[in-house]
Amino acid sequence: MNFEIGIFSLGEVVPDPVTGTRPDSRQRLRDIIELAEAAERAGLTVMGVGENHGTDVVAASPVVLLSAIAGRTHLLRLTTAVSVLTAGDPVRLYEQIAMLDNISGGRAEMIVGRGSSQGVLRALDLAQDDQDALFEEKLLQLLRVRETNPVTLTGPLPQHGMDIDLEPRPLQPCLPIWLGSSGTPASVARAGALGLPLALLRTHGPFTAVVPLVAAYRRALEASGRDAGTPVSLNVPGFVARTPAQARELSRPCFAAGARSHGPVHPEDPRWSRKEYDRECAPGGTLVVGDVEEVVAKIVAQQRAIGHERLLVRMDAGGLPHHRALESITLLGTEVVPRVRAVLG
Template identity: 40%
Template sequence: MELGITTFAETYPDPVTGQVTSPGQRLRDVVEEIELADRVGLDVYGVGEHHRADFAASAPAIVLAAAVGRTSRIRLTSAVTVLSSTDPVRVFQDFATLDLLSEGRAEIMAGRGSFIESFPLFGYSLDDYDDLYAEKLDLLLQIRADERVTWQGRHRAALTDQGVFPRPEPGSLPIWVAVGGNPPSVVRAAERGLPMALAIIGGSPDQFAPLADLHRRVAVEHGYDPASTPIAVHAHGYVGEVSAQAADEYYPSYAQAMTVLGRERGWGPMTRGAFDAARSPAGSLVLGDPAEVAAKILRMHARLGIERFMLHISVGTLPHAQVLRSIELLGTQVAPLVRAGLVAGAAARA
C-alpha cells in the first residue's frame, strides 16, 4: 500500500501567537515537505487547489513543479484539481508538462470542489455544478487518450481535430477521481475505470465501506479489473513521538481551522471532546504515535480495501518543524509498521 501526504498550503493565523505565515514562505515550506517526503520513502505528495486568502496553493502544478528537481521518486499529484471551474485542455497541458519534467511521476486528482470560490471567479454558475464536472471529466479523459481531439459540449468551445500538446510520458499521467461521499460520483469514477480517492474528514471510516464496495462492483460490471482502479483515502491527522503529546500539539491549530470552516458550513465549533472522539480507533482523525497511526491505516485497509493512504497534516497552521517531524515519522516508522501488518494479514489469510 502506498503512503503519502496532502496539503492545501494553509495560512491560518498561528493559534498561539496570531502570526500569519506569508504565502511565499508557506509555499517554500511545502516544497521542503515534498523533498523530505521523498527522502524518507513516501510514495505520493498532493497539493490541493483553492482560491481563498487562507490557502496559498491556487496553482498546484506550479507548486509541484518547484519540487521536481529536489526529488527523485515520489509521485506528484493535485489533491484536488477543481475540474468543474477550469479548462481540461489547460489542466492536461499543465500536468503533462509536470509529467515530462518529473520523468513520469505526475498525477491528476480531479474533483468537483467542496469550496465554491472558483466558480464565480472563473465565470461559472453553481446551477451547473454537477454537469460541468461530468462534461469536463469526459473531455479530460478524451484528451489523455487521443493526441488529436474532436469534441463538443455545453460549457466549452468545441474542438475539431485539435492537437493537444505536450503529451506525457508514454503510459503515465494517472487520473484519479476525488469523492467526498456522493454515490453518483463513485459510480462515475467506476464506470470510467478510474481510481477513486475518498476524503474522510468526519464520522467513522467504516461508514465509507459501502462506497468502496460500490466502486469495485461497478468497475467489474463495466469490464474493469479492480486492481487497475485502486481506492485511496485522504484523512486529517498527525504523527508524534508520544500519543498524548501529539494530540496536544495538533489540537489548537486543528480546532481553529475546523471552527472557521464550521462557521461557513453551519457546523458547531470544534471542541476537545469532539476532537478526542475523532482520534479514537473508529474515528476519522489518524493521529497519535507511530503504532497508533499504523494501526488506524491498517484498519482502513481492512475495512475499505484501500491501496493508498494520504495524511493531511496541516489542517491549520502547525509549526513547520513539527510538520517535518510528522512526515519523517510517517516515512521511517509508520510505513514499516504498515508493511509488516499487511504481510502478517496476508499470511493469516493464506
C-alpha cells in the same frame, strides 16, 4: 501488497492558533516544498497539492507548485489533490499535467473533482445547481484528450479548433487521472462507470462509513466491465508525535477548527470540543493522529476494513507550525510506514 502512503497540502496561509504567527505567502510556498523534500527523505511515495482560491491560500495553481517540487525531488509521485475541473479548462489542464510529467520524469498524476469546498466555489462564482452536468462534460473531454491525439473536440464547451494536436505528450503511456469524491454515491458510481481510480476525501466521523461506498465503487467497476482492482485512495488529516498526549495537544488547536469542511481551516469555523476531537482520534475515528503505535494500528485497521491501496495524510492544516509538520512527516515515513508494510505484507 503495494500500499502507498504519502501526504497532501491545501496550501493554507493562516495564523498559528496558539502563537498568532502568520507566515507570508513566499514562506508558505517554501514550506510546502520542504514538506515534499522531507516526505521523500522519509520514504513516503506521494505528494499532493490541492487547488484553492482566496486570500488565505497559496495553491491557486497546484501544477506550478508541483513543478517546483519536481525539481527538488526524484521519486515522489506528484498529484493535484484536487484540481477543480468545474472551473477549469480540461485541455489546458491536461497540457499542464503532461508538461509536469515530462519535467518530473514520469511522476505526474491528477485528482479531479467538482470542488467540495464552498469557499472555493464561491470564489469561482460557481452555482451549486450547475456543477454536476458541467463537471461530467469536462471530465469526459479530459478523458478524450488523454486517449486520443490529435483530438477532435465536440460538445457545448468552448472549442479549440476541430482538431488539436497536443504536445508534449506525457511520458507515461496512460497518465493517471483519479476522480476525487467527498463520499457522495453519485461520484463513486461515476468513478466506477468510467474505470477511474477513486480518491476519497474523509475529514471526520467513523471511518467504517467509507466501507459501503468502496463496495459500491467496486460493484460499479464490475458492472461496467472495468478492472475490479482499480485503486482507491483515502485522504485524511493526520499527525504523528512521540506520545499520544503530545499528538493530541499539538494537533487539536489546528485541526479542531473547520475540520468538518473539505477546504482550508479558518479560525472562525465551528470548533470541535475536546471530547469530539478525542473521538475522531480514537480507534474508530477518521483522524490518523497519535503516537507511532496508535497511528500504525489506525492505518492497518482502516486498510483492512476499506481495502484501499493508497493513503494520503494532510499534516499542515489550520496553521500547524512548519517544524511540527516536518517532525510528523519524518515519524510517518521512517517509523510508521515500515511497520504498516510489515503487517500488511
